[in-house]
Amino acid sequence: MAMAELYFVLRVIVSDDDVWRDQFYNGNFMKERGKILNMYWVFQDDFLSVVVSETAQLIALWMSVGFAHGVCNTDNFSLLSITIDYGPFGFMEAYNPDFVPNTSDDEKRYKIGNQVNVGMFNLHKLLQALSPLLNPRQKQLAAQILDHFPVLYYIRFRELFKAKLGLLGERESDDDLIAFLLHHFWALRKISEHELFPVWVSQYLLRLESNTNDSDSKRRKRMASVNPRYVLKNWMAESAVQKAEMNDFSEVHLLQQVLQRPFQEHSAAEKAGYSSPTPSWAKDLRVSCSS
Incomplete structure (x- = not known):
């Protein structure tokens, strides 16, 4: 629906209090049961599942553009899975898994390469806070949902990097193509000198040939739409x-x-x-x- 596409949701709130309503705006006020109509309801069994899934997707997005939040404390993570309270943030100037933009993070707890683990830690703390409200069955289900976080993250991360490379469909070799680039990003200027780079290029070009109903112009357009030319360094x-x-x-x-x-x-x-x-x-x- 249009409202959902615009990221608006409505909620139902019921009250025993009577309030004055003018249903037809004709001056004919009358009392009725207080209510706010809603078209969306977060079921309790879905709550944690949604938070875990969207947190995984958010961190994957961060990593896809080299964004380091800087202060990934539990209070700086949102149940809505949006980026908040990122004062000492930074975008990597050069690929470095140990990149830390925050001057006060001497132990590198929130380094960019640790954001996935910190996200998992924060979700564990959320579950810990919710545990008193859960029955045994719900606790077991919640633990299973949380255990799935790394898989959800990797799936989204993989999707994002496949898009960056202009890949369509699924091939077993996709993981190898992505892994080689990530492993050697630290030496991007010298990557063409790597002994395996010609092999990678050959595999990449061969993989592009498997893109159905595609062309170089279409691929370049897709890649340009997911690889930002500018980030706020x-x-x-x-x-x-x-x-x-x-x-x-x-x-x-x-x-x-x-x-x-x-x-x-x-x-x-x-x-x-x-x-x-x-x-x-x-x-x-x-x-x-x-x-």
Whole structure:
């Protein structure tokens, strides 16, 4: 339905209190049982399943664009599986599973490569809080649902990276294609020099041939729609902040325009170097909750 597509849901709330209603807006007020009509209801057996599934999908999305939340405490995770309270966040400047944008995270608890594990930990804490409300059958079911989290995450993660590579359908070799890239992203500039890279390219091209009803132009268009050209790297935000402190908000406005359409090439963004390698002065730039 249209409302659902717009991410709106309605709820039913019933009260024993009578309230004044003007049903036809003709001035004829009368008392009736208080009620709010609803078209959606979250069943108790589905609640945890939905939260676990959508949390897995959210973290997979984070990882697909190199986003590190920075402070993945339980209170900074949402039951709605939306990204909240991410003050000291950051996008990876270069591939590094140990990337930590938060200056106060000395132990690297919330490093980007640990976000999946932290998500699982937070869901365990949610289940722990809900346990007093559950009967034995529900507790057993909840544990089974939670155990499925890693699988749900990997399924979504795999889907996202297949889309990034322009792959359609299912092939056994897909996992190998993705794994090679992820393993060697740390040396992306030298990946073409890897002894197995020609083999990977051959396998990739062969895999593309199995895309039914596809063409290079269609594939490029799909890939461009899921591989953002621009993300808000810390150096970009820092540059805008420095100018704003001098009462120059031009870069703030530029970032607003660019990040509204991160998949599209923007001439001013190209001139500013937003799609180029990170400047040397910002290689180790990190932020805090008060940044």
